[in-house]
Amino acid sequence: MWKIARTGALASVLLASCGSLNIYSDAELEPISLQAYEEATSQHPIVTSGPDHDMVQEVARRIAAVTGERFPWQARLLKADDVPNAFCLPNGRIAVYTGILPITRNIDGLAAVVGHEVAHATRRHGGIRMTQAAISSVALAVAEVGLELSEMDRESRAYTMAALGGITQYGVLLPYSREHETQADLDGIRFAIRAGFDPWEAPKLWERMAALGSSGPEFLSTHPDPLKRAARLRAAIPAILREEAAAIRAPIH
Numbered sequence: 001m002w003k004i005a006r007t008g009a010l011a012s013v014l015l016a017s018c019g020s021l022n023i024y025s026d027a028e029l030e031p032i033s034l035q036a037y038e039e040a041t042s043q044h045p046i047v048t049s050g051p052d053h054d055m056v057q058e059v060a061r062r063i064a065a066v067t068g069e070r071f072p073w074q075a076r077l078l079k080a081d082d083v084p085n086a087f088c089l090p091n092g093r094i095a096v097y098t099g100i101l102p103i104t105r106n107i108d109g110l111a112a113v114v115g116h117e118v119a120h121a122t123r124r125h126g127g128i129r130m131t132q133a134a135i136s137s138v139a140l141a142v143a144e145v146g147l148e149l150s151e152m153d154r155e156s157r158a159y160t161m162a163a164l165g166g167i168t169q170y171g172v173l174l175p176y177s178r179e180h181e182t183q184a185d186l187d188g189i190r191f192a193i194r195a196g197f198d199p200w201e202a203p204k205l206w207e208r209m210a211a212l213g214s215s216g217p218e219f220l221s222t223h224p225d226p227l228k229r230a231a232r233l234r235a236a237i238p239a240i241l242r243e244e245a246a247a248i249r250a251p252i253h
Contacts, residue, residue, distance in 0.1 A: 019111070021128065023127045024126075024127035024130055024210065025127075025241050026071075026090070026124075029091060030072075030091055033090045033091045034091075036089055037093040040087075040089075040095065041078060043080075044083075045079040047076075047079050055110060056076075056114075059107060059111050059114050062111075062196065062197075063111065063118050063191050064092060064118065065195065066195045067124055067191060069092065069121075071092030072091060073092040073093075075096070077095075077096050077097075078098065080097040080098055080099055081099050082099050083098075083099040083100075084099040084100045084212070084241065085099065085100055087102055088114075088117035089121065090121055090126040090127060091121065092118070094114060094117060096113070096114070101210075104201075104205060105120060105208075106196045107200075108192070108198040109189075109204070111197035111201070112188060112192055112199075112202035114188075115187070115189065115192045115197075116184045117184070119184035119186075120184050120190070123183055123187065125184070128180070156241045161217070166238075171190060180228075180234070181224055185202070185232070186231055186233075186236060188202070190244060193240065193241060194244065199233075199240070201229040203229075203233040204230075206226045206227070206229045206230035207226070207230045209226040210230070212229045223252040
């Protein structure tokens with residue numbers, strides 16, 4: 001078992017030492033983003049008119065305008081009443097499912113969701129996660145070669161590789177994803193404030209999300225607990241409001 005721990009620790013160190021590394025440029029991700037967007041949004045009818053469509057377009061336009069990014073922004077509303085979700089792919093391709101609108105309830109709640117998803121794109125979280133996956137694959141491949149050169153029998157090697165996969169997934173990759181979620185929460189609040197939306201709708205939104213039920217223990221999830229998110233945002237919003245107000249008042253040199 002000491003070999004499992006030692007090799008698992010090596011994989012963890014490799015990943016932890018480059019938690020924000022991104023080896024993919026926006027240009028390299030562009031064809032991937034475009035193809036993924038077309039494929040994902042083709043799974044449901046696209047809503048092209050009506051109040052909900054207009055609201056999604058307005059929120060996406062206003063949020064995109066304050067990010068400082070010159071992405072080829074797109075936004076689509078997908079008719080999927082049983083899907084309470086939204087996403088933003090690298091380079092600013094936004095999709096909102098109609099199933100999340102009863103939870104957002106209003107334009108400010110929707111801005112909290114869109115701001116959060118857009119923050120994943122502006123933080124380049126997609127590229128970072130792809131980089132982590134690539135490094136993880138290399139680390140595990142190296143470990144597997146090392147085990148094949150050892151005196152372990154086939155069954156012991158298979159058990160060890162399975163254990164290493166668990167160490168990497170639950171000990172490194174998922175925690176980074178939760179960190180990304182927290183970053184996106186806070187950046188999303190900034191975007192919402194800059195775009196003229198009410199940031200206090202964000203914690204209310206996550207409290208409503210919590211009322212939908214738990215998806216399992218937080219340490220096995222890529223998303224922080226909704227009630228913890230709500231509490232964190234309630235604590236952070238006053239300082240963010242002050243910082244954003246100070247930035248507006250600061251003289252331009």
